[in-house]
Amino acid sequence: QITLKESGPTLVKPTQTLALTCTFSGFSLTTRGVGVGWIRQPPGKALEWLALVFWDDDKRYSPSLRSRVTITKATYTNEVVLEMTDMDPVDTGTYYCARRQGWGYDFWSGYYDYWGQGALVTVSS
Amino acid sequence: DIQMTQSPSSLSASVGDRLTITCRASRNIYNFLNWYQQKPGRAPNLLIYGASNLQSGVPSRFSGSGSGTHFTLTISSLQPEDFAIYFCQQSYNDIGNFGPGTKVDVK
Numbered sequence: 001q002i003t004l005k006e007s008g009p010t011l012v013k014p015t016q017t018l019a020l021t022c023t024f025s026g027f028s029l030t031t032r033g034v035g036v037g038w039i040r041q042p043p044g045k046a047l048e049w050l051a052l053v054f055w056d057d058d059k060r061y062s063p064s065l066r067s068r069v070t071i072t073k074a075t076y077t078n079e080v081v082l083e084m085t086d087m088d089p090v091d092t093g094t095y096y097c098a099r100r101q102g103w104g105y106d107f108w109s110g111y112y113d114y115w116g117q118g119a120l121v122t123v124s125s
Numbered sequence: 126d127i128q129m130t131q132s133p134s135s136l137s138a139s140v141g142d143r144l145t146i147t148c149r150a151s152r153n154i155y156n157f158l159n160w161y162q163q164k165p166g167r168a169p170n171l172l173i174y175g176a177s178n179l180q181s182g183v184p185s186r187f188s189g190s191g192s193g194t195h196f197t198l199t200i201s202s203l204q205p206e207d208f209a210i211y212f213c214q215q216s217y218n219d220i221g222n223f224g225p226g227t228k229v230d231v232k
Contacts (some may be wrong), residue, residue: 037170037221045168047161047212049221060219063126096168100219103175109216111159113180115168 002026004036005095012087013125020119022080022097027114029080030055030075033102036080037112038071040124042093045108052100087123094118127151127215137232143203144200146227148213157217160189160191160198163226164209171220174216203229 017084022036036052037052051071052060061069070083080097096119098112128151138144146157156176161169171180173189176196186201200207208231213224 002201035219039223047163047214047221047223049214052219062222065219073222098168109157109175110219110221111171111174111180111216112161112169112214113171115170118168122126 001050002099002114003048004099004114006095006097006116008095008119008121010078010120011122011124014088014106014123018082018087018089018091018121019068020082020095020097020121022082022116024078024080024097024099027099029053029078032056033101033107033110035110036073037100038080038082038095038096038100039093039112040093040095041118042090051082054100067102089123092121092123094120127217127220129222131211131213131224131227132174133223133227135188135228135230137230138203139232140203140205142200142203144203146189146211147198148191148196148224150194150196150215150217152225153229154215154217155208156192158189158191158196159214160187161212161214161223162207162209163212169212171224172204179208184227 004024035054038050072081098115100110104112158176160173163169165198210226
């Protein structure tokens with residue numbers, strides 16, 4: 001059974017750094033084609049893709065947030081951490097982590113087939 | 126950067142209706158397009174990947190088609206549990222941005 005769960009602070013102050021942990025089970029982040037990504041959703045709005053780490057530790061970032069976001073996978077535990085600096089009230093929303101399963105030639109493309117329940121983060125002073 | 130748009134942004138429908146939702150990409154993404162369903166307070170659920178491949182466990186009333194820049198999600202006979210928001214996502218590159226969503230509610 002594959003599960004993912006987000007954990008971290010529910011409230012952060014403006015300018016602070018947010019650190020969220022995704023703890024997963026039921027799959028390995030060393031399997032070729034697999035990745036873990038972060039996606040967020042402001043209240044009542046659309047999904048916004050943030051970052052992705054692959055099985056080989058390659059990483060991708062949203063161009064609009066690249067300067068503020070870092071994704072890291074732990075070496076010996078089933079965890080992926082998202083850090084976002086300089087938080088602002090517009091960053092308020094639900095943050096999801098999800099498994100990226102690759103498909104196609106050399107797993108070039110991917111889809112998010114398992115998601116965590118989401119973590120609501122509010123940015124307010 | 127690949128931009129994704131969806132139409133309509135919302136629609137009202139009845140149980141048993143046939144629905145089609147459209148997603149467009151700002152450039153050719155071949156068949157690298159995924160569809161998700163999201164219900165209130167829940168995480169998104171993968172329906173279709175690779176434009177037309179039905180994810181395991183998803184009812185066969187859902188189908189996807191298209192390639193290049195124009196894609197569609199069709200629900201052949203709307204069921205009560207299908208009232209939700211539907212998002213497309215490009216998977217041509219791993220930036221993975223989503224469309225703005227289409228809300229399907231009760232007429």
